[in-house]
Structure formats: C-alpha cells, structure tokens
Amino acid sequence: MTSAAGTAGGNGAPVRRVLVLMNPGAGRRSVLHTTRRRLQQHGDPQVELLIPDPSDQTEQLAQAQAAVGQGVDAVVVCGGDGMVSLGAHLVARQGVPLGIVPTGSGNDFARACGIPRRYTAALNRVLEALKQPELPVRGVDALRLTLFCAESGATLSGPKWVANSVNIGFDAQVNQRANAQRRVPRKLRYLTALVREVPHFHAEEFVLQAEAGVAERHASSLVCIQNGSSIGGGIPLAPTARVDDGWAEVSHIEPLSRAGLVALFPLLMLRMHRLLRPLTTRRVRHLRVEVPGQVPVFADGDELHSGHGAGAAGVVVEVELIPGALLLL
Template structure:
C-alpha cells in the first residue's frame, strides 16, 4: 500500500523556535522514522508569497495529496484555506501564531507546536483524524478575490491590527491591548454604506465593522460571542460612535463579554454583505492587510461559502 502524502507548510516567521523540518524528522519519509506510512513534503520559504508558490506546486503533484497541514497563525491558516477550500483536500492546522483565533473557534488545541504537529501527523498516519466541514469567507476587493476563515476587519480594529503587527516583542493579547492604547489617540469615526443580504444600502456611522466567521479576534477577544464556524452564516459586528474612552474600553469589555451591553454595539447575522469603504480606511482579513491607508474609496463584497473547507480534527482530549 502506498504511503499517505501530506504537504506540510510552515510560516517563515512562526513556530516559536520549532525547527522548520520538525515534520520531516517525525515522519522520516516512506520506510523510516517514527511515521513510516506517511510521506511528508516539507514546504518552507523566506516569504509568504514564495511559500504559497511552493505549496501550490506541491499540491499539483501528479500523485495527489491526502492533506495540507499548515503551521502558523491566522494568516497562515487563511493561506491554507485559499489553497484547498472547495477542492476536497482537507486542511490540518498546527497553531503557532500570536492570536490563533480561528483555531480557538475550531476547538483546536494550542499547546506547543511540536506537540501539535506530532499529534496531527500521527492522526493522519493511523487514520484516526476526523474531518469537520467548516465555512469559508470569500471576499472581492478592488477586483481581487481573497479567502479568509476567521474575520474581516474594517476601521478601528484594522488600525489596531496593523499596530499590533508592529509590536512583535509582546505576546498574544498583550500586543493587541498595547496597540489599542497607541491607536485610540488619533482615530476618527467613519461613514460606510452597507447592504446586507441584497437589501438596500444604508448609511452607517461607525468606529469599526467586523465580519466574523469565528467568534474572536486579537488572541481571544470574543467580539462575536455567538459566531460558529460551521453554521452557514457570518456575524456582522458594528460599533457606532464612541468617545475615545469608550473605544479604549471596548476590547477589554469584549474580553469578558460585557461589550454586548453597550448601546453603540450591534450584531447581525447574514450570508453576504457589500460595504462601501471610504478612502484611506484599512481592511484586514485574518490579521493580514488587504488595503492600506493610502488607497482610494472602494467596494468590498463578502459572502459565506458554507462547508467549503474540510478541516482535519485530530482525536484526543481538547
């Protein structure tokens, strides 16, 4: 019987010190090592675009692939989803980023990456891994198609995300809170045009719009506490006009679920949304910048693609 073939892609900047060849060492290739029935094809690179290109080439291998496994944070998970969503090939996730918010929503363990990849590869080798069909977020921005799994962030939370990406010395949520403190001083409210599920466009004055498939952003800040990754819907979170003090307390309140009581915060479930984004407003998806501060006004279309991704679920206690 031929060995199962797994493409194992590692974010160039992730892993928390875990060597990039960890999967190869564990698998040892066909006929050797600890996982002799599993052929692991390691894909790594010096940049994300290069990594994507190499992963695409391996996924196009004539022998096919039994799974794509990605190690990294939400941006890496989004890259993996973009490669295999809708193809039937399952995606395995080994969380090794700062936030790991999609992994939280999916109930994937976020312990040491070395433990995570060993658990993942062992489950794939033995056939003990389950598969869960989850929703994918599809975006069109300035004529370019994108895929996300956890969130699309427009406005203040995108500004905080950008600043958090610069504060690489701080861990997890602490980085996000520090970015919040730094960003709130110069932020001004925004005016959007919003159409939900094909309805009329309405004017929305807001500090931010967040479109979520998962429930949290920023390393566990549950801004959409009722969002579920396999319910065929997205959750729109709109934060209306707040004072700077209100903005400053928004995410700390969300960490304990109290933001839902604020009159300025509203929630709406939907399948698709069109947003008229003003000039200069940031748009982020799964922690990665899609639109910078120097760009013109544009239209953003977002829709849910129900059950489009087969997610590997290693067995064992959470």
C-alpha cells in the same frame, strides 16, 4: 484514503502525500524547529511529507500551489491565522483536508474550531489523524472575499478565502500598528497598539448592504465580518458565531469616545456585550461594504488594503459565507 499521486509504499500500500507549510515569523523559532523535526520523524513509511522552505514565502507558496496541483492528501499549516488563511486558499472546496498547528500570536480560528492552542497537543492530534486508514475530517465554513475599487469597479484583490474574520476600521488600524511594532514582544503587540491607536482614531461612514437588501449608511468605529467568534487573539466580539452553522456574523460599533474605545475590548473580554449599546451584531450570508479610502482592510490578520492611495472613492469589500468550504483534520 488513497494517495492523489497513486504511488505505492514498500508493502504495496498507497503513499499518503502531505504538504506542510510553516511560517518562520510565527512563534518561537525553537517551536518551528521542533515541529519540523517531529513531522520529519513521523515514522510512518506510508506518509510522504512535502515541506517547502518557509524562509522565502513567495517560493513557498509557488511550491505549495504546484504540490496541490499535482495532488496531495492533506495540507498541514504551522502558524497563526494568516497561515490558516493561506491553507484555506489552497484547499477550499477542493476536498483536501486542512490540519492546523497553531503557533501564532492570535490563533483565533484554531480557538473557534476547538483545536488545542498548545502546539504540542495540536501537533500530536494532527500526527494521530495522519496515521488513520481514512483521514478523520470535519466540514466547516469559510468566507470568500473580493476587494473592488469603488470608483472603477476593478478587482483589486481576490477572490480570497478567509477562515476567521474580515476587519475594517478600528480593529484593522490596531492590526496595522501592531504589525509595525517589531520591537514589542509578539504577545503584547496588539494590546500596545490598541493603547497607542486610541488618541488618533475617529469613526468613519460606511455603507452596508446585506444579502440583496437595502444599502444602509452607518457611522461606525469598526465593521467586522466573522466566521469564528473571536478576533485579536481571543476577544469574543461575536460570541455566538460558529464555524459550521452556515452563517457569518457582522458587527458594527457606533462612534465611541476615546474612553469608550479604551473600555471596549475589556468589556468584550468580560463578555459584557449587553452593556455595549453601540454594538450591533447580525447574521448574514452575503455582505457588501463601501469603505472610505483612508480606512484599512484586514483579513485573518493580514493587510489587504492599507488605507492609502485608494482615493476619496475608497474600496468595496464583498464577502460571502460558503458553508462547508473547508475540511479540517
């Protein structure tokens, strides 16, 4: 694969330009330092690594967008699902491959794609791919999300590319609480937040419209649109979901008691979905969800809507599954 910049190395061969994005908040800092060192010591004179400083995420994004605009041959992200989502937003439908080195607490998209979650194994795989004369790639799907104000119809966010999942309701509120628990060890934040959220949670009423069908009103504990099979660091909410089958899976769970909410995720982890009669999952390519104003919306672990300040009318989440939108190393 020739360099998008068209420059040449010492032997006249084209230089492959690779943009590397890191999340300093994901994983141990020693892991991030080791990853940076391994990449910088890659040793291939025909690979030019572009590594923006990750300490200022706004500046990192600006530099990343500029680099992609000038032309890169691949983008490698080191972090969790949020960083994967950032990488997807940069390269979706651009024909630029995306490499993933999972160092986050969830890594659900990496799990769905069969990428090793031991960072050394994943990094070795990426480095090996970059050495190939032609980059080995695999096409996978992605979700394209737009967030609207329900009252005015104005666009609040997007279009945004989402790799793994869009979370609305209980799971989003757990994520919101987990992100605020800075003193809790990263691996325990989701579980701790889950336990603390249950006493305060109550179901809400959503309006779901799949494809061009009839809008359906549901009282639900959560609504989740998935490209990958798991959420929350390995909870298989939609175990039959595949990242390359051209479908998303939407799950909604009818109102549950507090005891039901406590039992929900352990039963999902044990893949005892048949015991969860309130759980309904179906395949869609396009979904529109009317969300009450006080309900948060998350995508790939990042908050898109806090559930505050949207007014009684709330927001509308529109999600479309785009087959083959991403090329993975």
